[in-house]
Amino acid sequence: MQIYLDYSATTPTRDEVIFLIQTTLAQQWGNPSSLHEWGQRAATVIEVARSQVANLINASPESIIFTSGGTEADNTAIMGVARLYSQPQHLIISSVEHSAISEPARMLELCGWQVTRLGVDAKGQVNPQDLANAIQENTVLISIIYGQSEVGTLQLIPELGKIARQHHVLFHTDAVQVAGRLPVDIENLPVDLLSMSSHKIYGSQGAGALYVRPGVELVPLLLGGGQEMRSSLTGMNTPSRSGTQAVAIIAGFGKAAELAMEEMATETPRLIKLRDRLFSHLIDIPGLIPTGDLSQRLPHHVSFCLVNADGESINGRNIVRQMNLAGIGISAGSACSSGKLNPSPILLAMGYSDQAAMAGIRMTLGRDTTEEDIDWTAIVFQQVLERLRK
Numbered sequence: 001m002q003i004y005l006d007y008s009a010t011t012p013t014r015d016e017v018i019f020l021i022q023t024t025l026a027q028q029w030g031n032p033s034s035l036h037e038w039g040q041r042a043a044t045v046i047e048v049a050r051s052q053v054a055n056l057i058n059a060s061p062e063s064i065i066f067t068s069g070g071t072e073a074d075n076t077a078i079m080g081v082a083r084l085y086s087q088p089q090h091l092i093i094s095s096v097e098h099s100a101i102s103e104p105a106r107m108l109e110l111c112g113w114q115v116t117r118l119g120v121d122a123k124g125q126v127n128p129q130d131l132a133n134a135i136q137e138n139t140v141l142i143s144i145i146y147g148q149s150e151v152g153t154l155q156l157i158p159e160l161g162k163i164a165r166q167h168h169v170l171f172h173t174d175a176v177q178v179a180g181r182l183p184v185d186i187e188n189l190p191v192d193l194l195s196m197s198s199h200k201i202y203g204s205q206g207a208g209a210l211y212v213r214p215g216v217e218l219v220p221l222l223l224g225g226g227q228e229m230r231s232s233l234t235g236m237n238t239p240s241r242s243g244t245q246a247v248a249i250i251a252g253f254g255k256a257a258e259l260a261m262e263e264m265a266t267e268t269p270r271l272i273k274l275r276d277r278l279f280s281h282l283i284d285i286p287g288l289i290p291t292g293d294l295s296q297r298l299p300h301h302v303s304f305c306l307v308n309a310d311g312e313s314i315n316g317r318n319i320v321r322q323m324n325l326a327g328i329g330i331s332a333g334s335a336c337s338s339g340k341l342n343p344s345p346i347l348l349a350m351g352y353s354d355q356a357a358m359a360g361i362r363m364t365l366g367r368d369t370t371e372e373d374i375d376w377t378a379i380v381f382q383q384v385l386e387r388l389r390k
């Protein structure tokens with residue numbers, strides 16, 4: 001029996017998407033910028049996908065820029081705003097951002113920008129008052145992750161965005177883990193820029209999107225032919241991203257978005273039930289500490305760390321390896337660079353000790369996950385732990 005429980009890392013490409021990618025590659029291989037029949041057919045494919053992705057967040061299609069993924073969408077938001085300024089300004093992010101935000105922020109810091117990393121509470125949430133206090137005269141952008149990928153916590157984006165708007169500061173949110181899993185209505189969300197990714201919602205890897213509220217200007221990250229154009233409110237076309245679009249992959253992203261919309265009303269509550277079932281199986285394991293907010297949480301996300309009675313933690317990567325040998329794919333929260341195991345910066349920011357921050361575990365569920373999978377995973381997990389604790 002094989003069980004995949006790493007849907008936050010990537011989701012299996014769904015059959016409808018694979019079929020559409022294949023037929024698009026075979027039939028709509030034209031360059032969407034070409035004026036002839038072949039090109040225009042490909043351009044139509046892209047525009048259909050743009051509407052489908054826009055629909056996922058109740059946005060207008062003109063406000064969607066296709067990118068190569070969530071990382072590029074995040075980088076475009078941060079660097080696209082930063083490059084509007086000839087002098088360094090002030091950026092606010094949280095201390096629990098994905099590296100696709102924290103790394104561009106670090107780069108700006110090296111270029112003389114001031115970067116405030118808002119602290120979070122033990123559940124990983126930013127306090128809106130802290131955001132209000134951090135805004136300065138020269139703050140030009142705030143970027144706060146919507147659903148944290150490692151610990152599952154949802155931020156109070158409506159409140160945080162409202163504060164940004166009151167201070168006339170642009171607000172970006174990385175919604176890569178949220179879009180397609182929870183309803184997002186951009187019309188009623190005070191957000192100017194929002195990142196999404198295809199491979200988190202059963203599309204394929206290689207496509208993402210940045211929502212840009214009409215009227216918001218960005219300097220493109222990629223310069224060239226300006227294939228992705230955005231009509232601003234003034235009616236002028238603003239080049240937003242260059243490079244011939246990956247037509248088939250984008251078509252698949254659109255299809256995945258459409259199906260995610262259709263299924264959300266049934267799939268999201270189903271996932272919440274499974275998530276809570278898994279938590280309830282695991283919660284009594286000695287030394288297991290759930291991480292993140294248990295109620296304000298991504299619907300498919302279970303995470304925790306493991307600490308022994310003597311305070312020593314169990315290396316998360318050992319657990320992942322043992323679970324893998326038993327046919328179950330899960331993930332460790334901590335990152336490994338050049339062979340050295342580092343404590344998770346996310347858990348450290350939430351106040352966990354170095355030891356505990358080495359022992360993060362994440363199990364993320366998806367369309368194929370069943371109750372039987374959950375029950376079996378819990379049994380195997382306890383057996384693995386018993387072995388490792390001997």
Ligand SMILES: Cc1ncc(COP(=O)(O)O)c(C=O)c1O
Pocket residue numbers: 008009068069070071072074098100145147148149174176177197198199207208
């Ligand atoms: C919150 C978050 N942001 C950004 C990304 C990067 O997205 P992509 O893999 O599409 O580049 C991820 C991927 O794990 C993510 O979880």
